[in-house]
Amino acid sequence: MSNSIRAEVVTIGDEILFGQITDTNTQWIGTELTNIGIRVVRKSSVGDQAQAILDVLHEAHGRADVIIITGGLGPTKDDITKKTLCDYFGVGLVRNETALAVVTGFFEKRGRPMTDLNRGQADLPANAVYIQNDWGTAPGMWFEHEGRVYISLPGVPFEMKSLMTHRFLPKLHEHFNPPIIKHKMILTAGIGESFLAERIEDWEDALPPHIRLAYLPSFGGVRLRLTATGTDDALLTRELDQQVAGVLPIIAQYVYGYDDDTLESIAGRMLKAKGWTLSAAESCTGGAVSARLTSVPGSSAYFTGSVVSYSNDVKIAQLGVSADTLATVGAVSEDTIRQMAEGVRKALNTDVGIATSGIAGPDGGTPDKPVGTVWIAVATPTETRTRLLTLGQYRDQNIQLTTTYLLNLLREQLAG
């Protein structure tokens, strides 16, 4: 792997250091570079100070072949990336006529007036190759300098992704013609990281040097990532498949999917295979289950809808939950969750109904039913299964975990 192309991703902006925005760019860039066989060796974030930017550029020059810089290209005063790039390369700013035409067109198309600040976005370091941004007003720029490639991109995720996908990734591939890195992800649920490791120890020790294994624990499961490096795409794919075939007999009962599979996409495939439809009744998850189900393109083929029944009135009127049950054992109970799952199945006329009801927090807990007490249920034409979850005290985490456990219960029940 020492001869692979090395990349450093540099993010510029105080707002990232101070935690005031969520950085989704660098994860996306990491995935895309890995896919074309470029190895990310470092990610760095610095603030909007010229010296900090110069420092990281000098360092990155020493450890990477390509440096991807995002952020600091907006029209306003706190954005100093371009000036600092000029200092770093020892060049001046030059008005780029193509860039100016693109910015002008952008404003004309939207019927909005242009300011001097916007016109300034067409001024580029003299050694920049201008890369057209059809999705915004900040320029894409490509530099070659002392045997390294530097790419400068706006930080707005949509613009960055569009520019990378349509302009820079093809150009990088052509420029470096990198060796191939292939990944295979095995998704497991129901077994802890250390037990999984002990179970597959012999197989892991026998992996060839060009295939590496990593354990990625997350909510509700551990993902095993195999990474193979080489020059023959088909051979690497075959080798990875062989390794998966080798480990599968040892851990089959814990494996629920591969690679980009998600609980929601797998459940969706199983529903489609059976020709079944699905509906949801959500109380404590407040729409999160439905949102995850419908994040899958084409989910309208099996998901017909849901009732978010935050109040008891809605549970009674829309789902047919018995007022008596609510009065005697309460909304967070096995009786209620069963009626919710079966009720939404009936009300929305689907084959399967799923449901959540619990105390997400931070308020609403009692000594009897503390925050984190959650019931989930899955009702199919033949059977209703319920499960009690005992979660923690954090609202967001409780909503997220409940959603994951419910989708896993759905998957298990569809599997038979």
Added chain:
Amino acid sequence: MSNSIRAEVVTIGDEILFGQITDTNTQWIGTELTNIGIRVVRKSSVGDQAQAILDVLHEAHGRADVIIITGGLGPTKDDITKKTLCDYFGVGLVRNETALAVVTGFFEKRGRPMTDLNRGQADLPANAVYIQNDWGTAPGMWFEHEGRVYISLPGVPFEMKSLMTHRFLPKLHEHFNPPIIKHKMILTAGIGESFLAERIEDWEDALPPHIRLAYLPSFGGVRLRLTATGTDDALLTRELDQQVAGVLPIIAQYVYGYDDDTLESIAGRMLKAKGWTLSAAESCTGGAVSARLTSVPGSSAYFTGSVVSYSNDVKIAQLGVSADTLATVGAVSEDTIRQMAEGVRKALNTDVGIATSGIAGPDGGTPDKPVGTVWIAVATPTETRTRLLTLGQYRDQNIQLTTTYLLNLLREQLAG
């Protein structure tokens, strides 16, 4: 600001470089350090290779007073942080009896057997101050070395946050007694970054040197962040309030909130003030609107529930949308969205009903109604407002933008 305490956040793990997990830790750490007056000057991510970890530790020593290291503490073989810390500090691994008792207790409490891998989690570099982790099996560690503080934390977000909140943040504050950094965020909507900048240019130029301004554009608005540094908490708060009072008259019509306000929390406050209840009918957003509304603790005071009507049958049966309307003008139309908002308001017996219907993509578009065509509506006791959105081609982005625009329309209509 040159005398402020400088921090570097170092994240260890190939999975972060390769984009295989979402890093939410460093944003959270950035926010928390900023809150106690420690200035994050760099964030770095490196892979699971000893040399890469040693390199970044040496670099960080040169530019930061405190180095926060997350990740690489799991029980399995790909985690090498502890061994590398030993090399870096020039010490050996020593079994820590307190740590062992905590790990043992963790497994006993859950009735699960312990493995040698788990016992190994109690081996710490000899110069480590063991910081008890009550939320998992990986240790927290504090090191002092050549005038710098090093903190090592597990990468699992819940464990990391719990350890930081209850153990390390108080210890850092006590150790450094840092100068004060205060932020004030002004949230705007309905004006672009460059127009906002031109409008407030004179005010911005007159800011004193210890108060800095940054523009943070995001979906549906621009946030203005003021950062003040000093030693007198009350004085800084007063100065920030004065600056806000100074700029507000110039931009009042665009300002919808401050600091941690969100559209959903603001709409919630407005509903509570009026004593009104809210329900939602969601088609293309598939639950995302409800999930955002219920992410606000206490939202059950005004949000009663919603109907996610993915299929036309559910629109007709649960919301009372006319089958005739659906047959003639379709689900993505002004007639339908009006009937959905008014229908859910009636069906769930609330004061306000809101609705979405559109083509999120990637499939389902027609020449007439391409992907990204979305209708939204807000129905109050006196008026129903509808709006047509023309969005892009990306499903996730369309769902997110529709949700934001609908919550903003709700806020506007509640404001009068």
